[in-house]
Amino acid sequence: MAASIYPEYPPQATIGQQEFLLSKIKNWSILNGLATRPSPTFVPTELDPSGSLATTAPVTFFPSLFPRNCFDEARVIQQAYNQLYAAIARDRTWLKEIVEELIEVDDFIARLWNVHLEVEKEGYVQVHDYFANLAQSSSDKTLKDLSLGLFRSDYMVHQEIDDTTARPTIKQVEFNTMASSFGGLSTKVSELHSYLRSVSAYPPTSPSLIKPSSLPSNPSIGNLTLGLRAAHVAYGPSKSNPPHPLCILFIVQDMETNIFDQLFLSVTLESTHQIPTFRLPFTRTLDHTIVSESAHRTLIYTPPHSPPTAYEVTLLYFRAGYSPTEYTSPTAWQARFHLERSAAIKCPSILTHLAGSKKIQQELATPDSPHLARFLSSRVSADMIERIRSTFVTIYPLDHSEAGKTAVALATDAEKAVDYVLKPQREGGGNNIYGTRIPDFLRELGDDRRKWRGHILMELIKPPALRNSILRNGKVKSGEVIGELGIYGVCLWRNGKADERGLEDEGEVLENWEAGFLLRTKGRESEEGGVAAGFGAVDSPCLVDL
Numbered sequence: 081m082a083a084s085i086y087p088e089y090p091p092q093a094t095i096g097q098q099e100f101l102l103s104k105i106k107n108w109s110i111l112n113g114l115a116t117r118p119s120p121t122f123v124p125t126e127l128d129p130s131g132s133l134a135t136t137a138p139v140t141f142f143p144s145l146f147p148r149n150c151f152d153e154a155r156v157i158q159q160a161y162n163q164l165y166a167a168i169a170r171d172r173t174w175l176k177e178i179v180e181e182l183i184e185v186d187d188f189i190a191r192l193w194n195v196h197l198e199v200e201k202e203g204y205v206q207v208h209d210y211f212a213n214l215a216q217s218s219s220d221k222t223l224k225d226l227s228l229g230l231f232r233s234d235y236m237v238h239q240e241i242d243d244t245t246a247r248p249t250i251k252q253v254e255f256n257t258m259a260s261s262f263g264g265l266s267t268k269v270s271e272l273h274s275y276l277r278s279v280s281a282y283p284p285t286s287p288s289l290i291k292p293s294s295l296p297s298n299p300s301i302g303n304l305t306l307g308l309r310a311a312h313v314a315y316g317p318s319k320s321n322p323p324h325p326l327c328i329l330f331i332v333q334d335m336e337t338n339i340f341d342q343l344f345l346s347v348t349l350e351s352t353h354q355i356p357t358f359r360l361p362f363t364r365t366l367d368h369t370i371v372s373e374s375a376h377r378t379l380i381y382t383p384p385h386s387p388p389t390a391y392e393v394t395l396l397y398f399r400a401g402y403s404p405t406e407y408t409s410p411t412a413w414q415a416r417f418h419l420e421r422s423a424a425i426k427c428p429s430i431l432t433h434l435a436g437s438k439k440i441q442q443e444l445a446t447p448d449s450p451h452l453a454r455f456l457s458s459r460v461s462a463d464m465i466e467r468i469r470s471t472f473v474t475i476y477p478l479d480h481s482e483a484g485k486t487a488v489a490l491a492t493d494a495e496k497a498v499d500y501v502l503k504p505q506r507e508g509g510g511n512n513i514y515g516t517r518i519p520d521f522l523r524e525l526g527d528d529r530r531k532w533r534g535h536i537l538m539e540l541i542k543p544p545a546l547r548n549s550i551l552r553n554g555k556v557k558s559g560e561v562i563g564e565l566g567i568y569g570v571c572l573w574r575n576g577k578a579d580e581r582g583l584e585d586e587g588e589v590l591e592n593w594e595a596g597f598l599l600r601t602k603g604r605e606s607e608e609g610g611v612a613a614g615f616g617a618v619d620s621p622c623l624v625d626l
Contacts, residue, residue: 300596
């Protein structure tokens, strides 16, 4: 068991207290939407063929202890991280260099890049009036190519093993640029834990730790929704003739089990901001949308429940399309190209999607890398750049560079590999290879080192010991756990372009804010932490001063 920096926690509960706490969690969760559709492993499809049932989302009994200084630091630096990844997504020349290293070894990234190239030939377009009031002499200021990022930067607490007196710090696990989930459920689990405290559901020995000042409110639903609204407003009025009503379109997976998390955002858009919002399965994209033949290339959505009413789409929010398993036919790639070439603002665009690859993270975190300062030196302070740099752990490429040779030596030695994780370039849980499994995995790839270059080797973060109980699929498990803190960010930016004289316009950030947080917790024996992927639970922090 790893050493702990925390007070003894959680409080011991009698069987009666545990049963009372469990009943409160289950009832409150269903009442307030802290829920998911049950997976087929929990409720077989033949028992729920229409997908009508709901169950309590995987959730922790207690808010998990988390160092206050680490929590505050993660939130403070998020706006700078937003600036960083918006700048990366706008730098097509540098992205091209990175992607060209990967296209030989990762067909998925190659095909995403090809979609971008095809759209670039035609020209990216979003036509709107965001700067209409600022335009003075140049009418083309009303023509802008916009992108929206709903980001999430994920961290673990790090404690120096050889210096137990040092304050804990945060180290970045990854930066998510696409389908950054649980913005809805994260708000609700914070509310759940506050409710349980307020009704004295926790054992009476715990008030010294579980108290109002230790349970931060979580604004992720409201702040993420405001980001979607900002992009919708930035699109401006309908470009169709005659004008169509406007809407936001969520691109989703078929039979989505995490639907309630997404509904918190879409329903808020509808009820609070009066923005029509629809869900469209990625597989049905070509059935229900068309791109107009006008120069504006507006995206028109016809709801299957109301064929006479056509909507013009202002914003595409992708909660699908991030995994190679979703592109099993040419039609799927046609759909992604179809959406990307339209005038609708994308969240994310193909370029922003690619900016989230692990190779980008590795390029930024490699010792003595100049890229972090290059992207941020004109946008944030030198102190902020160093604060971001301090969140990096050592990450190596698996290529022919000196750093790559070091990585190969580490990854092929079982004794040394135990301190590392091998990550591919794609989103979603369940793809990482840990520790002693790394050498065998690389041997299975064979001697073709091109395949090795599709991965990065990342130093494992070893968080301090912590205990909790997790309710998942109706079963309770208690023991040692690991927490992963995600900080959401909203960033809306204008992409740059080269003018007729060859001068580069680098674009600009229009909106930028930190948007709330997510704590995911898993059993220490579990290597992956993705809740929807079937490994972890949603949680909230109980802040402690260490």
